[in-house]
Amino acid sequence: MFTPLFRRALLPGLLTASAFVLSACTMTTGATNPPASNAFYAQLSQTGFSGRYDPAGFQPHEVQKALGEACAIRGNIVDYSEQPVDGAMAFRARCRGGTDVRLGTVSVYRYGNRARVVLPGYVELMREDETVRTISL
Numbered sequence: 001m002f003t004p005l006f007r008r009a010l011l012p013g014l015l016t017a018s019a020f021v022l023s024a025c026t027m028t029t030g031a032t033n034p035p036a037s038n039a040f041y042a043q044l045s046q047t048g049f050s051g052r053y054d055p056a057g058f059q060p061h062e063v064q065k066a067l068g069e070a071c072a073i074r075g076n077i078v079d080y081s082e083q084p085v086d087g088a089m090a091f092r093a094r095c096r097g098g099t100d101v102r103l104g105t106v107s108v109y110r111y112g113n114r115a116r117v118v119l120p121g122y123v124e125l126m127r128e129d130e131t132v133r134t135i136s137l
Contacts, residue, residue: 042067042106044120048079048094049106055089057110062137063091066108069117069133071095113137 037057042049049067060082068075073096082091104120119131 038110040108042091042093042108044070044099044101044104044106046102048092048099050090050092052085052088052090054087058108060089060091062115063089063108064093065135065137066115066117067093067106068095069135070099070101070106070119071097072100073097110137 037054040051040053040058040063042051049070053063060080063082064077064080065075068077071077076096077093078096080091080093082089084090101120106120107118109116109118113136115135115137117133117135119133121129121131
């Protein structure tokens with residue numbers, strides 16, 4: 001019925017078509033995962049921080065204390081604001097005197113009453129390694 005050449009071309013074509021159909025079924029439309037209760041991430045920009053945290057895992061003063069580790073004048077957060085978004089708290093903040101790091105992501109991980117703050121490399125100081133600080137909350 002089918003020639004051997006046709007059969008060899010038919011199978012890869014069917015597999016490719018089925019892969020496209022399956023991938024279309026699993027695509028999301030912009031949904032975001034909620035933040036973990038023991039961690040949060042803050043995007044650094046020229047103007048400050050922005051991010052989200054789970055209020056079951058952190059209090060606002062703990063978020064500010066952790067973010068303060070990236071400030072040029074350590075711990076000097078100004079203009080902190082937050083609002084609820086999809087069960088999480090979205091925040092924005094600025095450091096008085098700017099930040100040690102201009103761009104990147106600050107990662108904060110909670111371990112009981114302590115937090116591990118991971119700062120991206122210091123580009124201006126030619127330091128490319130991450131800086132890790134442990135603080136009490």
